[in-house]
Amino acid sequence: MARVAALYDVHGNAPALDAVLADVAREGFDLIVCGGDVVSGPMPAAVLEALTGQPLPVRWVDGNGDREVRDGAAPWVAQRLDDAQLALLATFAPTAEADGVLFCHATPRSDTELVTAITPDADVRAAIGRAGTVVCGHVHAQYDRTIGPLRLVNAGSVGMPYEGRPGAFWLELADGVPRHRRSDYDVDAAAVAIRATGYPDAGELVSESLRGGVGPAEVAAYFEDRR
Secondary structure, eight states: OOEEEEEOOOTTOHHHHHHHHHHHHHHTOSEEEEOSOOSSSSOHHHHHHHHHHSSSOEEEBOOHHHHHHHTTSOHHHHTTSOHHHHHHHTTOBSEEEETTEEEESSBTTBSSOOOOTTSOHHHHHHHHOSOEEEEEOSSOOOEEEEETTEEEEEOOOSSSOOSSSOSEEEEEEETTEEEEEEEOOOHHHHHHHHHHTTOTTHHHIIIIIITOOSOHHHHHHHHHTTO
């Protein structure tokens, strides 16, 4: 059985990813699952370099943000990736599985479907469509729900969290058992570096996410209104 680090929604935030990878390296994990939306953010090349340059195997799950980069809907990001990195994005799969746990970006049937901590149970069961443990992301807030034989765990977001506090949020699975994690990093230094990239949404990323301006209850209500 493997010890798995599920890293979701990095969104091109290299300083946050570096902090998580340091914890992963120090604690002896066996596998990294990247749960989508890896590059859609200010430092897309740097995050791919960090992930492909570390020694652990990586399984890549596709996210809507990664798909938009490939489809030409995010030209600022795409222009900062070389041909090999764009080719890597094309290999991302809709789902991955390890130790009987299914990993998807939003739900197994869609990379944009909204499932939050307060989505009605019946809607969750319909969206997931299977029993067992399923790990998701997309809404950038950690939660852990058990609905009959289904356990749905949101890994949170490494690079663009809506947790109401700073940090890089991710998920550890040891023998298939999930545990929410948070890695600390220098948010002030990261904010300076992110603004220096010229990323168009840098101000929003820093104020709403890095500095904890939006919390999980607020984001759950926001997404539920848009389901």
